[in-house]
Amino acid sequence: MVWWEQERKAIIELIKLIKEGKELKREGGRKKKKKRSTKEDMKLSALHQSYLNRRNNSFRSPAALDSSVDGSGKSLAAVFWLVLHCLCCLISLVLGFRFSRLVFFFLFSTSSTNLYSAPFRPDLPLKHLDVRTIGRNLDPSPVIGANSTATAATKSSRVVVGRHGIRIRPWPHPNPAEVMKAHQIIERVQKEQKTVFGMKSSRTVIAVTPTYVRTFQALHLTGVMHSLMLVPYDLVWIVVEAGGATNETGSIIAKSGLRTIHVGFNQRMPNTWEDRGKLEVLMRLQALRQVSKNYLFCLLEISGIVVREEKLDGIVMFADDSNMHSMELFDEIQRVKWFGAVSVGILAHSGNAEEMVMSIEKRKEMEEEESSSIPVQGPACNSTTGELIGWHVFNTLPYAGKSAVYIDDVAAVLPQKLEWSGFVLNSRLLWEEEGESRPEWVKEFGSLNENEGVESPLSLLNDPSMVEPLGTCGRQVLLWWLRVEARADSKFPSGWIIDPPLEITVAAKRTPWPEFLPEPPTKKRDQMPLPRGNNVVVIPKQQHPGKIRKPKRRSKRNKHEPKPTDTTLLVSSSSSSKQHQERN
Amino acid sequence: MGSAGDVLEDNPVGRLKVYVYELPSKYNKKLLQKDPRCLTHMFAAEIFMHRFLLSSPVRTRNPDEADWFYTPIYPTCDLTPTGLPLPFKSPRMMRSAIQLISSNWPYWNRTEGADHFFVVPHDFGACFHYQEEKAIERGILPLLQRATLVQTFGQRNHVCLDEGSITIPPFAPPQKMQAHLIPQDVPRSIFVYFRGLFYDVNNDPEGGYYARGARAAVWENFKNNPLFDISTDHPTTYYEDMQRSIFCLCPLGWAPWSPRLVEAVVFGCIPVIIADDIVLPFADAIPWEEIGVFVGEKDVPELDTILTSIPTEVILRKQRLLANPSMKRAMLFPQPAQPGDAFHQILNGLARKLPHDRSIYLKAGEKVLNWTAGPVGDLKPCLQGNGLIGDRDSFGCHLRREGEREAAMGGGMGAFWGTRVMEIVKKHDSGGLLWKRIKLTPTRKANAKTRLRRVWQNEAVLRACAEADASNSPGVSNTESCTSAGKNE
Secondary structure, eight states, X not given: OHHHHHHHHHHXXXXXXXXXXXXXXXXXXXXXXXXXXXXXXXXXXXXXXXXXXXXXXXXXXXXXXXXXXXXXXXXXXXXXXXXXXXXXXXXXXXXXXXXXXHHHHHHHSTTXXXXXXXXXXXXXXXXXXXXXXXXXXXXXXXXXXXHHXXXXXXXXXXXXXXXXXXXXXXXXXXOHHHHXXXXXXXXXXXXXXXXXXXXXXXXXXXXXXEEOOOTTHHHXXXXXXXXXXXXXXXXXXXXXXXXXXXXXXXXXXXXXXXEEEEEEESSOOOSSHHHHHHHHHHHHHHHHHHHHSOEEEOSBTTTTBOOEEEOOOSEEXXXXXXXXXOHHHHHXXXXXXXXXXXXXXXXXXXXXXHHHTOOHHHHHHHHHHHHTSOSEEEEEEETTTTEEEEXXXXXXXXXXXXXXXXXXXXXXOOXXXXXXXXXXXXXXXXXXOTTTTOOTTBOOGGGOOTTTTOOSGGGGBSOGGGOEEOHHHHTSEEEEEOOOOOXXXXXXXXXXXXXXXXXXXXOTXXXXXXXXXXXXXXGGGGSOSSXXXXXXXXXXXXXXXXXXXXXXXXXXXXXXXXXTTOXXXXXXXXXXXXXXXXXX | OOTHHHHHTOOOBTTBOEEEOOOOGGGTHHHHHHOGGGGTSTTTHHHHHHHHHHHOTTEESOGGGOSEEEOOOOTTOOBOTTSOBOTTSHHHHHHHXXXXXXXXXXXXXXXXXXXXXXXXXXXXXXXXXXXXXXXXHHOXXXXXXXSEEEEXXXXXXXXXXXXXXXXXXXXXXXXXXXXXXXXXXXXXXXXXXXXXXSOOTTTOTTSSSGGGGHXXXXXXXXXXXXXXXXXXXXXTTHHHHHHTEEEEEEEOOSSSOOTHHHHXXXXXXXXXXXXXXXXXXXXXXXXXXXXXXXXXXXXXXXXXXXXXXXXXXXXXXXXXXXXXXXXXXXXXXXXXXXXXXXXXHHHHHHHHTOSOOGGGSOOTTOOOSOTTOSXXXXXXXXXXXXXXXXXXXXXXXOOOOSTTTTOOOTTTGGGGBXXXXXXXXXXXXXXXXXXXXXXXXXXXXXXXXXXXXXXXXXXXXXXXXXXXXXXXXXTTSOTHHHHHHHHTO
């Protein structure tokens, strides 16, 4: 080792120097000594510098030592001892740790101290243990060629035992394009799962909707139509219209692009809710008859050509135009074997004005009463066995005595005891003979006497306990019942087309309601649907003097409330007043 | 589905006959009694294989007509208080068992184990050490070098994987998995799932040794990636979550295999195998390349790119293959056994090796195995002067008194020597031999002595060789395995 030799020489030189220094000391010449010592000093530092230069490729330069050497020019002996001490230290360090694993590791694995931050550090295997193939000596005559290839393979793949680097990429964030791809894969996999493990054969959904021409028909029917349009199964939509099929209804349902059957019913919709419910039952039965009869399925209805006859096979559901459906419902009803029931959430409210202004205490009392019965209709079942044990029925008692005639504000729209929309049935129940596969607990549909008070679909059955509860044993509410109807005297443009144009137009500079303050846009919900920025403002045509009192009371609470006397706002005002109730 | 279906459906019954040696219960049942946890950990295949063979139709009671010989021994049923199996005693135990069967039956010496198979499901199989470095140093136990090994370990060109070994899936509790099955149409909404260690802080504080750094790389690169559901804590919904995932990571740990392989296949989650050169269970019967995704250890940082660039059609095909019930069955050790399960696949593997090559049968007097090879600690029944005196561990240390007269038998008979002796009793109704413990009478003692003298001589020779060996190279011997085994008690 070259540097070792050089070091030895340096030490010898050092000793010589110190000897000279001692001689000088003996001489005792102060000034001379000073000069001399500075010279020696320089020499010594130079020596040290060269020493450092030689060593620093393998060791870190001891900065502290450097400074101490420079600063201790006064006493050479001290310098000597210091340098000697350092040297000894270094040598002992080298000898002591030479063979220790630590030094081995530090010297021969570059930059390994920085373990976790170093990206893509190449492998630093400490040992490559070649795999020894232990001869089994079982094969008595190994073919030479095969043997050589085997050994070659052994050499190509080696078991690396020891420390491996942890590869960390510099930019750890996911690539958005890849995330997108991953989500596409997930989506595709889920779709595949649905087709493979989901419903083996999806059945046609036959939706039955009784309707009639009225102000809010478009509102309700469009909502139901859009739900049905989203159904991922084959769907036939039977719309039964009271008072005969009209173009108005036809034009709405034609937009759906679904297979629709539009049937007229030769009875007008009565005014009372009770009678309406009864008529709707008759209409639904009419629709079921459409399903059960050798139904004439007209593809070209206009030309009146009967294309083919068929019985509709599928699942009949009663999609009233006052229903909201969750999409899970349509998956759930695919599981129906014969006759199923789902829970219906009833969002009933009465438009009773007295209730709106009811005192808080009174309402609390009411709530306590109501809390005993959940506003849900549907099957009640034993969660452990999954068997039907009874029914949740909507309690109509609190609403008893309230007439459902929409003459006044008091227009309580009430659901029936068991809404039809909470039931689904296999259409084979309607047209299959009992002998074939129809279970005997179902009445024969043809023999059903409709005048005999068919109130709920359960009347179709002999044994209502056979109903299959759907939606995790009826616990999941999969559809809601909410009916909002317009008042008879409300003025909505027919067909929802504003034509002819408004009667009076005034400049927007002068508002007809001076007490109105500029409002934040969020409150406009409660307001007229017309944009305010427009120059057109509707002026109410008439005012009911007898009704002014009520709005005044309310306007104390909220000045921004629109005048309920405004006829165009009647419906929205009722809803807004409901909001007030909730706020209070 | 898949070319593998036919092989998986094979029925081994009638194609082979297995003779099960009758061993004293301290090689198997006693160990299990001592620690019932052996039944649930991932090496439990050795126990269930024994139970299965005892009632299997392939079992024969006539050793002369047997194609394969099975030694019921549970070498990994020795758990630390925390439940980790440390196989320090296994080599001595295996050796003593082999000495026992070779001295009591003629079949071992006929082939020196070439028609015997052993279930060694530990991390590195018959290398009997949990650290790969040490395992490689040790190599397969010399006495087992001619035997067929049934092991979970599998890595190409590895010292611990013998050519003829059968790689089996690790044991995963089948009833528990069955109980956690959820309907197959529950949407798989997790892209990548992994639960387990990333750093083994206790055994590898520096990092980089454990899993060759692959698991650490998974964590460091993807801990914040929303596509990767990875964490160290095992939730109670672990099995359900696997059924809701598309890809399940199966990176290597200390050994290249892990129970995740089984879980992924059973739960229909595409296994992403990160273990270079791994040999997968029943690779001749299960098309792992078709059902899994193989990612090199060095490619872990690009894992997300690799997985998202797989065409969707390929993913769906893999899932369809994974849905194959015969594949799932072949991964499990159910109780009771079902046709096509992992037990049957092992038997199929053994049957495919038949008939035995004529060359395995040794000539009279021929010896191939070197009984004195291997680390000294394995050869010596006891480390003298090491503080390990006493017979608390029949495989670790035996009582050694003056000379041969009272020397304990190599097989570990020392524990009850002096009051009782093992007798071989021929039972009229059983084709095989039965061990029975009977009271020692002078005649029986004399008989036993003559019978055992042969063993003692053998033992004396071995001891002499071992001591000579030890004196030659005192520093490099593997003596710490014995001492640590003692400490682990």
